[in-house]
Amino acid sequence: LVDFCLATDTIPKMLVSLQTRSKAISYPCCLTQMYFFHFFGIVDSVLIAVMAYDRFVAICHPLHYATIMSPRLCGLLVGAPWVFSCFISLTHILLMARLVFCGSLKVPHYLCDLTPILRLSCTDTSVNRIFILTVAGMVIATPFICILASYACILVAIMKIPSAGGRKKAFSTCSSHLSVVALFYGTTIGVYLCPSSVHTAVKEKASAVMYTVVTP
Secondary structure (H helix, E strand, O other), X not given: OHHHHHHHHHHHHHHHHXXXXXXXXXXXXXXXXXXXXXXXXXXXXXXXXXHHHHHHHHXXXXXXXXXXXXXXXXXXXXXXXXXXXXXXXXXXXXXXHOOOEOOOOOOOOOOOOHHHXXXXXXXXXXXXXXXXXXXXXXXXXXXXXXXXXXXXXXXXXXXXXXOHHHHHHHHHHHHHHHHHHHHHHHHHHHHHOOOHHHOOHHHHHHHHHHHHHHOO
16 A cells, blocks of 8 residues: 555656656645655655564564564554654655745656755755754664664574575565565665765666655
């Protein structure tokens, strides 16, 4: 559901722009797209980490899986990211709405994302940029570190499995998740955590395609 909504927020508008050659978008629509893009993106990022924890429990503690992953914990792990993401995304939009834009209003992107829009502002955007880095640390770097830790434990547990067939089966349950982790976090870390001096419009758009189109 989250992947579907994330893709639906950006791809239809992009396809319409390509077909009609009309790339205009109103400011309220831009903020709306930005809100839902970050809302579903943050939920997606946290849920990918939750999936890694689920794999960790299933492989490293199989006999206690039903006890650890109780319906109450599952509900908390799934529901909490939605509430957290709603608050964070709304804060992004409120900080963005206070800015003043002048000069060129051409966004060098196929969606309304934070960094390209901030470049168009003629007012101080330091608060916005600090908040972006803080949030990126919480919803990108922290889940990614947790995923790496989970898979380190999973790898140790898999190598202890005596049969080659058992090891292959365990690896196969993680392969699709690992590919999503590599695509999603590899590109989002480059966009939101790397210095802006290494960014170009082409790199940002290529990275955005990976986590808004390919990953879903």
